[in-house]
Amino acid sequence: MSVIITKQLAKAYIDGPNTIHALQAVDLEIAQGEFTAIVGPSGSGKTTLLNIIGGLDACTSGQVFIDGRDITTLKDKELTNFRLQHIGFVFQAYNLIPVLSARENVEFIMLLQGVDKKARRQRADELLLAVGLEGQLHKRPAEMSGGQQQRVAVARALAAKPRFVLADEPTANLDSESTANLLDIMARLNAEEHTTFVFSTHDQRVIDRARRVITLQDGRITADVYNG
Amino acid sequence: MILLLAWRNIWRNKRRTLITVMMVFIAVFLSTVMRSLQLGTYHHMIDGLVRYTSGYLQVQPTGYDDDKSLDRAWSADTIDLQGLKQNRQVESVAPRLEGFALGSYGKKTKPLSIIGLDVDLERETLELNKKIKSGALPSNEQRGIMVGQKLAEKLGLGVGDSLVLLGQGYQAQTAAGLYRVEAILLFANPLLNENTVFMPLQWAQELFSTGKRITHVVINISPNAHLQTVQHQLTGFLPNVGFSLLNWQELNPELYQGIQGDQSGGMLIIFILYMVIAFGIFGTILMMTTERQYEYGVLNAIGMRRFALANMLVIETALLALLGAVVSLAVAAPVVAYFHHYPIRFSGQAAESMNSMGFEAAMYASTDFVIGINQALVVTLISMALCAYPFIKLQWLKPVAAMKK
Known part of the structure; x- marks a missing residue:
């Protein structure tokens, strides 16, 4: 079953007298449990595609269906709630809340969802254990390495039990060891919990681990390859 | 969180x-x-100022405030004093007689406001004991006066000295008398300290020949009470015509403004x-x-x-x-x-x-x-x-x- 479907998705920006076509007629289907990398050179439209799939940005034309629901028709408030309930985000710059500890950062999403304190605490601890940070619960982002912060970000993204996780260049700021750790964790969560992951990346290490690689060039899909 | x-x-x-x-x-x-x-x-x-002079509220014959003549003096029996006292915010209801006279001691003379009050009744409300600089408060029966410290200094008065009061009484009768200074009081307010003589009500009535008449009734209320509310509540205890219940803001418009x-x-x-x-x-x-x-x-x-x-x-x-x-x-x-x-x-x-x-x-x-x-x-x-x-x-x-x- 497809979790994500895009139909004739297009995004154009007006830049003075020029129109820049960031995405053009993108048709895409991503099924439950996929571990997909979207690759392409800078400016190819990877981040724009992720932003539109994630309901963060509006498309110029086309449709985005998440679990059969066209999110391009949702209003701002509905979209925010949709993101909260259905989509997990991992950003290149981690983007954790600096004044909250690792555990509190993970709990925060569940707080927004209205989960009670006991259940929040329990799930946060489980997720931080799953990403290998059981000893770092009370540390704030500034007290952790980049790799550790990104693992907290993954735990945060999974805290809301989303239908899929969108990760925009998640390894761009990490060293090799941290990248390998992070990919191991995400691959395990993908295999064990059947969580769908969609990455945008330049990183060959991520591309090598992805089971599906979609290549974008000038806003169009130029290749869609399943590995192994 | x-x-x-x-x-x-x-x-x-x-x-x-x-x-x-x-x-x-x-x-x-x-x-x-x-x-x-x-x-x-x-x-x-x-x-x-208000507590000693006009009171927070004052019952007076209508028009008295514009023409403070002793000829408007009236009998306190006309109104229900007990009824006025029943309000919880009321601290005291005290009849007073106010007149004016020249006060003379030795070669010095000064125009003065004379306030006759029930010393026993108002002793607590006015905290008169705390004001005593020298001497002792006279009883209601004692034919003595209380003067402010500044007035005593200006006239050179001391406790035991006698002050001559001379003025016009009820219906143009002569008001004259010699009154012994029983107490010198220290008031914070300069008007009270310098220009006012207090004496027991019955001796003020004798000085001004008003009989048992008074000029007004002073009602002191808790300073924290809402003035207009209490005023409204007490108005019902007054006779329908002939009397007014005024508050200090109406009685002292200059001070209020x-x-x-x-x-x-x-x-x-x-x-x-x-x-x-x-x-x-x-x-x-x-x-x-x-x-x-x-x-x-x-x-x-x-x-x-x-x-x-x-x-x-x-x-x-x-x-x-x-x-x-x-x-x-x-x-x-x-x-x-x-x-x-x-x-x-x-x-x-x-x-x-x-x-x-x-x-x-x-x-x-x-x-x-x-x-x-x-x-x-x-x-x-x-x-x-x-x-x-x-x-x-x-x-x-x-x-x-x-x-x-």
Whole structure:
């Protein structure tokens, strides 16, 4: 079953007298449990595609269906709630809340969802254990390495039990060891919990681990390859 | 957790938080102390004068206030004094006789206001025992007088000396008598201290030949009671025609208007202070909003609604305002208490000027905690109102655009 479907998705920006076509007629289907990398050179439209799939940005034309629901028709408030309930985000710059500890950062999403304190605490601890940070619960982002912060970000993204996780260049700021750790964790969560992951990346290490690689060039899909 | 997040957020930039808290502190502290001094001084001024002269409320024949003639004296039996006393806010209901006479001792003579009062009845309410500088209060049966210290100094009177009073009594009869000074009292108010003679009611009635008549009934109420409400409640106890129940504001319009005018000036200063502080707080709020656009974009992206984001900003601002307010109230409390017990006393020309207007040359602070609470609330509400701009602006937040900044 497809979790994500895009139909004739297009995004154009007006830049003075020029129109820049960031995405053009993108048709895409991503099924439950996929571990997909979207690759392409800078400016190819990877981040724009992720932003539109994630309901963060509006498309110029086309449709985005998440679990059969066209999110391009949702209003701002509905979209925010949709993101909260259905989509997990991992950003290149981690983007954790600096004044909250690792555990509190993970709990925060569940707080927004209205989960009670006991259940929040329990799930946060489980997720931080799953990403290998059981000893770092009370540390704030500034007290952790980049790799550790990104693992907290993954735990945060999974805290809301989303239908899929969108990760925009998640390894761009990490060293090799941290990248390998992070990919191991995400691959395990993908295999064990059947969580769908969609990455945008330049990183060959991520591309090598992805089971599906979609290549974008000038806003169009130029290749869609399943590995192994 | 939102409260915790807001609390931690305000300490992300400690210096800015401390500066903002300091601004709120200065605003609330200054406005609390200024307002306490202003209201405390008014209260002292009003209570110190009104209680002894007109009373907070006064029953009098209609028109007496415009023509204070002894010929308008009337019998106290005409009205229900007991009924007036039943109101819980009423401290005392006391018949008085007021007239005017020349007072002479040795070669010095001075025009004086003569107030005849029931010494036994009003001893407590007027705290006469605390006013005694020398001598002792006369009983109602004693043919003696009480004079202010300044009057005694001007005429050269001491306890045991006799003062000649000469004036016009009821229906043009001659009012003349020799009265022994039983007590010299110290009043804060210069008018009472210098121009007034108190004597037992029956001897004032004898001096002015009014028989058992009085000129008015003074009703003193709790200073904290609502004047107009009590006035309205007591009006029902008066005969339908011929008598009026006036409050001190009507009886002393100059004093009331002077206070109102002075109060407006004080409020204007506090308003200007608030405005200056408001700009400072607004600057902080703007900085808090602008520099965290990226963060707001991230929070919105992961599912925090714009309204919740704006609420968090409001909570942060409220915390800053409340922190400043609490600290300032804690610091202002002992300062106000000090000036309550040790008033600021003026000297030189300032004192002379105030005395000439009939006011004591001193500023007392009121310890009414509501004054400080009000100032804290005003500053907090101003801060909340200032959040309107970023609150509205956050409703237009676009996460992708915010994260690009």
